[in-house]
Amino acid sequence: MNIRTLEDLMNRLLLIAMVAFLLISACSVNTGMPQPTKEVENYTGLVTKVAVLPLKTMDARSRNIRKILTVRDLDYIFSAYPQYELMDMDYVADEFAVFGVPDVDDMDLEELAEVAEATAANVLILGNISSLRSDLYAVSLRFYSDRTNELKQVTFNVPNVKEERWKQMNESLMKQLDQFISNEVEKIYNVAVNYYAGENYTEAENQLKTTIGLDPENVEAFYYLGATYYKTERYDLAEESFNKVLELNPTHYQTLVMMNEMYETTGESLKRIAVMEKIASMNDDADLWLVIGNLYAEAGEMTKAETALQSALALDEDNAQIKTRLAFLLFDQERYADAIPYLESAYDSFPENDLISRRLAVSYQRSGRMSEAIARYESLIRANPNNVQAYLNVVSLYRNQAGETTDQVMKSELNTKALDTMNQLIRIQPDNAMAYLNLASIYLAQNNHSEAEANANETIQRDPSLYQPYVILATVSQSKGTTEYNRFVDLEKRAADAVGRQATTLSRQRDAAKVAANGHFRRAIDYLNTARTLTGEPESLRDIQNRLTSLSNLVSQTSGY
Structure with a gap:
C-alpha cells in the first residue's frame, strides 16, 4: 500500500469519526435519555394509569417532535411522578387501532369510555401537534377521566431545545394533569358525601376509598370513611380511620366528637375520656371538664378526677357546681381539710342544701376546726352585721353541734344561740326565707310543732320554691x-x-x-x-x-x- 492510499484511508476514517460525533451531539439535543435530577418520593396512594393515544400531527414538520415526545420525553417526564403510571404506548396504540377511529380529535365520550375500558386506563390523553415555526410546536390535548367522565382541554407550546421542552411539559402538561386529578378527587369526594348523607354507605365507602387512594392526605375523606364504618357498626375500622384523621390533623373537631359518641356506644370509657379531654382542652370547656371529672370518679380514677375538676375550676373559678363536685370528691376521700374551702364556697352558693351543710360540719369536726369555724363566722358578723351568709353559716354550725352533743344543757344553749342569731337576721332582713326555714328546723328539733309550723309557712310565703318547709310541715x-x-x-x-x-x-x-x-x-x-x-x-x-x-x-x- 502506497503513502497516498494510506493517507486517503486515514482521511476517510477521520470523516467517519466526525460524522459519528455530530450524530451523537444531535442525539444529545433531542434523543438522549437523561437521568432524574432528584430522588422520586415514595408514593403509597392509588396510582393513576395514563394512556396516551397516538398523537395526530397537523403537518410534516410535527412528525419529528411527535417521535421525540413519544419515544423519550413522556417516559422521562412521567418518571418523576410516582402517582402516575404511563402505560406502554405501543400497547395502547395496538389496542386503540382495534377501534378503527380515523381521527382522535373527533372521538366522543362514549368512544373514549370504550377505549379506556379496553386499555384499563384511568386517564386518556389524546390530541394533536402542529408547528408554529421551525423551532416551536403547539400541542393541543384533551384529558379524559374514566372515573368521572370528565374532559379537559390543555394547550401549550414546546420548543426544540430539550431542557426548555421538558420544563414546559412539567409546567403545563403535568401541572394541568395534577389539577385535573385534583378536580376529579373533589368530584368523587362530593359524590361520596352525598351517598353518605343519603345513607348509601356501601357506595359512600367505595367512593371514599377511591378519594383517599388518589389523595392519601385527604382529612375529610378519612373522616367520612370513619363515619361510614361507625354507622355500619364496624368500630375497629372506624377507629383506624379516625386515628388517621388525627394523625393528619390532631384538632379535627368533628372526628373527636364522633369518636366520643362511638366510645360511648361501645362502652370504652377510658378511650372516651381521653377524647373528651382533647375536646375540653381545645374549647376551654369547663362544663366538659366537669363531666370528665365525674367519669373518672365513676371509674375509680380519683387523682385524674381531681385534676379534671381543677382544670374546670381554672376555666370557671366562680362555678358553684364545680366547687361542690370537687368538695364532695375530696370529702369522699376523707380529705376533710382540703374539702373545707370548697364546701364553704358551695355552702355560700347553696345555703339551703342540707347535704353540703352536713358535710361541711363533718369536715370541720374531723379536721378539728368546728370551734374555729364558729369563731370565724361570729367574727364576720361582728365586723359586718349585715353579712347575711355569715348568720346562716354560723347557725348551721350551731345546729350541727347541737345535733351531735349528748349534753342537754349544751344542746339547749346551742339551740338558743341559733334561735337568737336567726331572729337577729330577721331584724336585719325581714324577708329572708332561709332565716325562717332555720327557725322552723330548730323548733322542729325541739318538738315545738306550733312554732315549727308557723315558721315553715312564713318561709313558703317568702320563697315558695323551697322544698324543705313542705318537708317540715x-x-x-x-x-x-x-x-x-x-x-x-x-x-x-x-x-x-x-x-x-x-x-x-x-x-x-x-x-x-x-x-x-x-x-x-x-x-x-x-x-x-x-x-x-x-x-x-x-x-x-x-x-x-x-x-x-x-x-x-x-x-x-x-x-x-
Whole structure:
C-alpha cells in the first residue's frame, strides 16, 4: 500500500469519526435519555394509569417532535411522578387501532369510555401537534377521566431545545394533569358525601376509598370513611380511620366528637375520656371538664378526677357546681381539710342544701376546726352585721353541734344561740326565707310543732320554691297524725272493755281520733308530694319516697274498718 492510499484511508476514517460525533451531539439535543435530577418520593396512594393515544400531527414538520415526545420525553417526564403510571404506548396504540377511529380529535365520550375500558386506563390523553415555526410546536390535548367522565382541554407550546421542552411539559402538561386529578378527587369526594348523607354507605365507602387512594392526605375523606364504618357498626375500622384523621390533623373537631359518641356506644370509657379531654382542652370547656371529672370518679380514677375538676375550676373559678363536685370528691376521700374551702364556697352558693351543710360540719369536726369555724363566722358578723351568709353559716354550725352533743344543757344553749342569731337576721332582713326555714328546723328539733309550723309557712310565703318547709310541715302533720293514731288505739282498747253510755262515748271519741289521724296523714302526703316536685336532689327524693310509703300504710290503716 502506497503513502497516498494510506493517507486517503486515514482521511476517510477521520470523516467517519466526525460524522459519528455530530450524530451523537444531535442525539444529545433531542434523543438522549437523561437521568432524574432528584430522588422520586415514595408514593403509597392509588396510582393513576395514563394512556396516551397516538398523537395526530397537523403537518410534516410535527412528525419529528411527535417521535421525540413519544419515544423519550413522556417516559422521562412521567418518571418523576410516582402517582402516575404511563402505560406502554405501543400497547395502547395496538389496542386503540382495534377501534378503527380515523381521527382522535373527533372521538366522543362514549368512544373514549370504550377505549379506556379496553386499555384499563384511568386517564386518556389524546390530541394533536402542529408547528408554529421551525423551532416551536403547539400541542393541543384533551384529558379524559374514566372515573368521572370528565374532559379537559390543555394547550401549550414546546420548543426544540430539550431542557426548555421538558420544563414546559412539567409546567403545563403535568401541572394541568395534577389539577385535573385534583378536580376529579373533589368530584368523587362530593359524590361520596352525598351517598353518605343519603345513607348509601356501601357506595359512600367505595367512593371514599377511591378519594383517599388518589389523595392519601385527604382529612375529610378519612373522616367520612370513619363515619361510614361507625354507622355500619364496624368500630375497629372506624377507629383506624379516625386515628388517621388525627394523625393528619390532631384538632379535627368533628372526628373527636364522633369518636366520643362511638366510645360511648361501645362502652370504652377510658378511650372516651381521653377524647373528651382533647375536646375540653381545645374549647376551654369547663362544663366538659366537669363531666370528665365525674367519669373518672365513676371509674375509680380519683387523682385524674381531681385534676379534671381543677382544670374546670381554672376555666370557671366562680362555678358553684364545680366547687361542690370537687368538695364532695375530696370529702369522699376523707380529705376533710382540703374539702373545707370548697364546701364553704358551695355552702355560700347553696345555703339551703342540707347535704353540703352536713358535710361541711363533718369536715370541720374531723379536721378539728368546728370551734374555729364558729369563731370565724361570729367574727364576720361582728365586723359586718349585715353579712347575711355569715348568720346562716354560723347557725348551721350551731345546729350541727347541737345535733351531735349528748349534753342537754349544751344542746339547749346551742339551740338558743341559733334561735337568737336567726331572729337577729330577721331584724336585719325581714324577708329572708332561709332565716325562717332555720327557725322552723330548730323548733322542729325541739318538738315545738306550733312554732315549727308557723315558721315553715312564713318561709313558703317568702320563697315558695323551697322544698324543705313542705318537708317540715309534713313532719308536723305526721307527728299530729301519730298522736291521734295512738289515741285511737288507746280508745279502741278502752271502748272494748266499756259498757253502756261509756262505751258509746268512747266509741265516738275513738272514731274521731281515727278520722283525725287519717286527715293528718293525708295532709302530710300532700306536703311531701309538693316537696318532691321542688327538688331534684337524689338523697332528698329517696327520703321523701320512703316517708310517702310509710304514710300510705298509715292512711290505709286509718281508713274505715
